Amino acid sequence: MAEQLLLVEDDAEIARIIRDTLQQEGYTVTWATTGLEGWEDFQSAAYDLVLVDWMLPEMDGITLCQNIRWKSDVPIIMISARKDDEDKVEGLDIGADDYLAKPFSLVELKARVASQLRRWRRYNGQAQESEESVFANGLTADWQREQVFLKGEEVPLTIKEFELLKLLAHNPDRVFSKNELYQHVWQQPEIGDSHTVTVHIKSLREKLKDPMKTPHFIQTVWGKGYRFIGETH
Structure with a gap:
């Protein structure tokens, strides 16, 4: 079964490029255009990885990332045009596993996604949360x-x-x-x-x-x- 990815990005042009690239790699990608829509999507299905843009309408990426992390250990990759170290640290501090600064290459995107999914598969194989x-x-x-x-x-x-x-x-x-x-x-x-x-x-x-x-x-x-x-x- 194809791994399920959630992409939360309000820039339609960037989102389509990311979605099409990852779908070509064999992933199933759900695309949300606002933070609130992304949060609703995350609650309604099981995902193997989430890509979250920092600046989002309705609910910003930091808040969305924080909400997801309180609920799940799923890998989160933060995407942002912010390149300052302080911004990267803030994103990682609230639970993101990786940080991609725009503009980024599609080769780098694919490598980061594959790396986080390998970690997630190992994690799921070693420790399941008690029911x-x-x-x-x-x-x-x-x-x-x-x-x-x-x-x-x-x-x-x-x-x-x-x-x-x-x-x-x-x-x-x-x-x-x-x-x-x-x-x-x-x-x-x-x-x-x-x-x-x-x-x-x-x-x-x-x-x-x-x-x-x-x-x-x-x-x-x-x-x-x-x-x-x-x-x-």
């Missing part, structure tokens, strides 16, 4: 079946509550702002009302019987956001 997580204080989550249990009893979470818990639990001790949670879970570029996140976190805590003042799972970091502090078994 189930078991935490102290009676919490168990089956991420594949989207089921959560507390002391053996299933907890009836909504889709958004489950996605919030999954994001927080998969990135333990990382503080997420309300805006970051909103962008990732609600798939919107900007938070419309921070109260939306607050209400869902409150409901999630109540269902997990997790007191705000002495939490076992979700901790409020005042002035910053929330983080997951559950201890794995």
